[in-house]
Amino acid sequence: MSSIAQKKGFGATLWDYLTTVDHKKIAILYLITGGFFFIVGGIEAMLIRIQLAQPDNDFVSAGMFNQIITMHGTTMIFLAAMPLLLGFMNAVMPLQIGARDVAFPFLNSLGFWLFFFGGVFLNLSWFMGGAPDAGWTSYASLSLASPGHGIDFYALGLFISGFGTLIGGINFLVTIINMRAPGMTYMRMPLFTWTTFVASALILFAFPPLTVGIVFMIVDRMFGGNFFDHTMGGNTIIWEHLFWIFGHPEVYILILPAFGIFSEIFPTFARKRLFGYSAMVFATVLIGFLGFMVWAHHMFTVGMGPTANAIFAVATMAIAVPTGVKIFNWLLTMWGGSIVFTTPMLYAVGFIPSFVAGGVTGVMQAAAPLDYQLHDSYFIVAHFHYVIVGGVVLGLLAGLHFYWPLMFNTMLNEKLGKITFWLFFIGFHLTFFIQHFLGLLGMPRRVFTYVADQGWDSYNMISSIGAIFMAAGVIVLVVNIIMTIVKNEKVGRDPWGDGRTLEWALPQPVPFYNFKQTPLVRGLDTFWIEKQEGNKEGMTYAEPVGDIHMPNNSFVPVVISFGLFVASFGALYNGEKSWAVPVIILGLGITFASMIHRSLKDDHGYHVHKEDLLDDKGGKH
Amino acid sequence: MMKGIKKWRLFSLLTALMVFLSGCGEEHLSTLTPAGQVGRDQLDLMVLSTAIMVLVIIVVMIVYVLAIVKFRRSKVGENVIPKQVEGSHKLELIWTIVPIILLLILTVPTVVSTYKLADVSGMDTVDAKGNKTAVTVNVKANLYWWEFEYPDLGIVTAQELVVPTQEKVYFNLKAADVKHSFWIPAAGGKLDTNVDNLNKFYLTFDNPSESLQDGVFYGKCAELCGPSHALMDFKVKSLDRDDFDAWVADMKASKEETPEGDVAQQGQEIFNTSCIACHAVSGAGSTGGVGPNLATFGDRNRVAGFMEHTPENIKAWISNPEKHKPGNLMPEPKEINNGKDFTDQELTALTEYLMGLSVEE
Numbered sequence: 009m010s011s012i013a014q015k016k017g018f019g020a021t022l023w024d025y026l027t028t029v030d031h032k033k034i035a036i037l038y039l040i041t042g043g044f045f046f047i048v049g050g051i052e053a054m055l056i057r058i059q060l061a062q063p064d065n066d067f068v069s070a071g072m073f074n075q076i077i078t079m080h081g082t083t084m085i086f087l088a089a090m091p092l093l094l095g096f097m098n099a100v101m102p103l104q105i106g107a108r109d110v111a112f113p114f115l116n117s118l119g120f121w122l123f124f125f126g127g128v129f130l131n132l133s134w135f136m137g138g139a140p141d142a143g144w145t146s147y148a149s150l151s152l153a154s155p156g157h158g159i160d161f162y163a164l165g166l167f168i169s170g171f172g173t174l175i176g177g178i179n180f181l182v183t184i185i186n187m188r189a190p191g192m193t194y195m196r197m198p199l200f201t202w203t204t205f206v207a208s209a210l211i212l213f214a215f216p217p218l219t220v221g222i223v224f225m226i227v228d229r230m231f232g233g234n235f236f237d238h239t240m241g242g243n244t245i246i247w248e249h250l251f252w253i254f255g256h257p258e259v260y261i262l263i264l265p266a267f268g269i270f271s272e273i274f275p276t277f278a279r280k281r282l283f284g285y286s287a288m289v290f291a292t293v294l295i296g297f298l299g300f301m302v303w304a305h306h307m308f309t310v311g312m313g314p315t316a317n318a319i320f321a322v323a324t325m326a327i328a329v330p331t332g333v334k335i336f337n338w339l340l341t342m343w344g345g346s347i348v349f350t351t352p353m354l355y356a357v358g359f360i361p362s363f364v365a366g367g368v369t370g371v372m373q374a375a376a377p378l379d380y381q382l383h384d385s386y387f388i389v390a391h392f393h394y395v396i397v398g399g400v401v402l403g404l405l406a407g408l409h410f411y412w413p414l415m416f417n418t419m420l421n422e423k424l425g426k427i428t429f430w431l432f433f434i435g436f437h438l439t440f441f442i443q444h445f446l447g448l449l450g451m452p453r454r455v456f457t458y459v460a461d462q463g464w465d466s467y468n469m470i471s472s473i474g475a476i477f478m479a480a481g482v483i484v485l486v487v488n489i490i491m492t493i494v495k496n497e498k499v500g501r502d503p504w505g506d507g508r509t510l511e512w513a514l515p516q517p518v519p520f521y522n523f524k525q526t527p528l529v530r531g532l533d534t535f536w537i538e539k540q541e542g543n544k545e546g547m548t549y550a551e552p553v554g555d556i557h558m559p560n561n562s563f564v565p566v567v568i569s570f571g572l573f574v575a576s577f578g579a580l581y582n583g584e585k586s587w588a589v590p591v592i593i594l595g596l597g598i599t600f601a602s603m604i605h606r607s608l609k610d611d612h613g614y615h616v617h618k619e620d621l622l623d624d625k626g627g628k629h
Numbered sequence: 630m631m632k633g634i635k636k637w638r639l640f641s642l643l644t645a646l647m648v649f650l651s652g653c654g655e656e657h658l659s660t661l662t663p664a665g666q667v668g669r670d671q672l673d674l675m676v677l678s679t680a681i682m683v684l685v686i687i688v689v690m691i692v693y694v695l696a697i698v699k700f701r702r703s704k705v706g707e708n709v710i711p712k713q714v715e716g717s718h719k720l721e722l723i724w725t726i727v728p729i730i731l732l733l734i735l736t737v738p739t740v741v742s743t744y745k746l747a748d749v750s751g752m753d754t755v756d757a758k759g760n761k762t763a764v765t766v767n768v769k770a771n772l773y774w775w776e777f778e779y780p781d782l783g784i785v786t787a788q789e790l791v792v793p794t795q796e797k798v799y800f801n802l803k804a805a806d807v808k809h810s811f812w813i814p815a816a817g818g819k820l821d822t823n824v825d826n827l828n829k830f831y832l833t834f835d836n837p838s839e840s841l842q843d844g845v846f847y848g849k850c851a852e853l854c855g856p857s858h859a860l861m862d863f864k865v866k867s868l869d870r871d872d873f874d875a876w877v878a879d880m881k882a883s884k885e886e887t888p889e890g891d892v893a894q895q896g897q898e899i900f901n902t903s904c905i906a907c908h909a910v911s912g913a914g915s916t917g918g919v920g921p922n923l924a925t926f927g928d929r930n931r932v933a934g935f936m937e938h939t940p941e942n943i944k945a946w947i948s949n950p951e952k953h954k955p956g957n958l959m960p961e962p963k964e965i966n967n968g969k970d971f972t973d974q975e976l977t978a979l980t981e982y983l984m985g986l987s988v989e990e
Contacts, residue, residue, distance in 0.1 A: 380818020
């Protein structure tokens with residue numbers, strides 16, 4: 009196979025993406041799918057705010073509202089935020105550590121397609137009798153009582169996509185442990201790679217409890233089990249524990265990579281090395297560790313008793329310390345630097361006050377007796393949107409603008425980018441700041457409407473107006489993306505001018521084998537070091553040019569995932585339709601047959617030969 | 630551009646101040662106007678934690694604003710390469726240790742208060758005659774209504790909780806169907822009503838609720854429990870101990886009485902054929918009603934927990950419960966009235982009868 013890029017038709021491009029095992033292309037798949045679900049979740053959010061804009065509104069019905077809030081939460085967490093982060097991890101992390109791909113390219117593709125089919129399955133519920141309606145937490149007594157198939161879609165969809173995420177996490181762990189370029193010691197890894205590493209470890213330990221909970225739920229709802237049926241000796245509180253043992257680390261799975269993105273942006277646009285690198289690494293690991301020690305703070309009002317509540321309260325407060333360390337290190341990175349306010353930097357600068365606000369309300373809720381008041385009120389809604397939108401989403405938008413030139417060799421329009429930022433940032437604070445007070449004034453969360461004159465009317469209206477600003481910001485972003493793709497102005501290597509880490513040293517477009525020669529890493533911010541020493545190539549090499557071993561593309565991951573997708577329909581209608589069991593068998597048959605095919609057929613990949621490499625300039629320098 | 634951010638932060642701070650100064654919401658509903666010691670303890674914790682957090686925010690914002698004002702590229706020059714500082718052990722120590730101290734300050738009252746609010750030992754205290762000294766209420770949360778049983782007093786009511794002032798009132802909480810959460814924001818934090826186990830806690834009320842806007846505190850369900858979760862409200866009436874005792878005596882004495890007037894009597898007949906299978910009209914008794922006990926219906930503040938207490942709303946509710954509270958379990962008229970809707974005349978009679986159900990004179 010020649011390494012020289014050829015013009016391809018639409019069909020060939022589609023087939024290429026369906027079969028690709030290249031981390032850069034899988035990143036694009038994650039970005040497109042995650043972006044699509046982000047828009048879907050955003051539309052659901054707008055419906056929520058329209059419904060709540062005024063008291064006694066009947067824009068949507070009560071049952072429909074519960075479906076919308078459930079799907080908004082589930083979609084945003086599982087199908088938008090996490091895949092988008094996995095997309096950036098795929099796009100950037102292997103390049104940052106000087107690897108030619110992830111450790112298991114085939115699994116990387118399988119992870120994506122499992123997520124894809126899980127997400128599609130979950131959203132098909134809208135068209136097949138109703139979406140899940142027990143909240144994204146799907147507490148057991150309510151979810152067992154929920155009529156229809158909504159909860160079944162939830163359980164099966166997350167089951168499949170959860171597999172994908174777990175596979176992705178393991179893959180990244182192995183990649184970072186084994187595939188760093190010579191000289192790339194752990195303490196020279198860029199912060200985004202570090203946060204990917206810790207977030208992947210969290211995925212490894214956090215997803216199994218969720219999977220266990222979901223399997224219990226599937227067995228209870230579709231196969232007559234009684235894990236959560238208290239009348240048959242089951243216990244609903246077990247679901248809450250399993251869910252939050254997953255659910256709390258999940259928060260850090262989302263926020264740590266966002267921290268990583270910001271930790272790359274601050275040094276780049278302050279032209280200054282990240283302040284307190286080793287403290288930042290230590291804080292990341294500590295947050296990841298403590299993240300597993302605090303899950304029950306979501307359950308202070310469940311009635312666990314004062315001892316459990318006190319222990320989890322204190323443990324939760326402890327997390328504020330490493331998080332505070334990070335905030336101050338970012339501030340001190342800017343201090344004494346030379347700050348330029350590009351769009352990514354604007355997001356990073358906007359992130360700090362937003363996230364601090366979300367963090368301090370987190371500490372307030374850690375005080376268990378105070379949380380008895382705040383829990384399940386609009387205060388908590390405000391809090392988690394401050395950390396997830398103010399932290400994760402700002403991080404995603406920052407990363408989108410920052411890494412766009414790395415992924416596509418074009419640059420998003422800066423002017424439109426800044427308009428998006430201001431609309432989104434103002435809208436975000438307008439929407440959620442006031443919700444703290446709604447909570448304090450006694451408004452419970454997840455209410456489909458409220459009676460007028462309880463002191464909530466004008467605050468809700470303000471909140472809904474804020475949501476319009478956020479939506480406008482996202483629309484400008486979409487316009488920006490389309491314009492950029494249509495214009496297709498190539499920008500070349502190191503487009504921000506102050507790139508510091510290895511990924512910016514690569515020629516653009518990045519060759520499919522990434523590094524013609526494996527680089528030798530000589531310190532933290534290796535590209536910055538080479539530039540300061542006047543090295544035009546941007547890299548010192550650890551090996552001469554030689555043959556490169558590459559994996560073959562494969563359609564098998566799509567087939568494996570599709571099999572589970574088919575089997576899910578069988579499980580959904582088990583005991584209801586006569587074709588249910590045959591469909592389960594058919595689906596699992598497809599999956600296992602394709603797995604056997606993959607296992608028995610030798611696939612040695614192919615080699616890119618030295619001669620071709622020497623011919624290939626791999627893009628313009 | 631950064632001026633925009635600064636202004637914005639100032640604006641949000643001002644908004645915060647405004648909200649705090651211009652009143653703290655409705656006295657019968659807001660957590661910021663606590664009605665008793667439990668709510669006050671929790672508000673104290675809120676004030677303490679907010680004070681500590683505002684301190685942190687101020688420090689962060691000072692460094693933040695100075696950094697983005699002083700070190701902009703337009704000020705430091707286009708081609709300046711800043712000194713590549715690695716970090717500072719001294720600073721790292723400062724911003725590790727100071728937050729730890731601040732958190733310790735918050736930890737102590739948190740832990741103390743956690744244990745204090747969980748102390749329900751007073752529930753079982755008895756006087757010389759062996760009678761319980763404190764009032765205990767068994768709360769049973771149903772889709773979408775609340776039952777309040779007073780096991781030591783032998784009475785039961787629904788939708789409107791009545792409690793004595795100036796003493797700890799204890800609660801046993803349980804859900805009948807799916808998980809709910811019992812929350813009276815003005816009185817104190819919530820506790821879940823689980824299906825699996827009994828949860829216990831207490832609340833206190835300083836003053837009779839008479840003086841409030843509607844004469845009652847508002848109670849809410851705080852855990853998503855189905856379509857009408859938002860409408861699962863209840864009301865709380867606090868009475869002086871003497872008034873409370875009188876109310877208890879009236880409740881015990883309440884039984885099926887012949888209502889005054891022909892219309893109400895006709896209503897009673899309809900009630901006894903169609904409604905009485907689920908709704909009791911005597912306050913004496915214990916838990917176990919399929920639907921809410923209606924002994925105090927005429928005294929209540931709301932129909933179905935959330936609608937204005939007017940004859941029109943009673944009629945609207947009876948003739949189409951599903952429309953007003955989606956997913957609730959009250960049967961449609963056709964199911965209980967020989968397959969027919971209630972006529973206007975029948976509805977009027979029922980309303981007249983229901984409004985006459987009262988234990989307060």
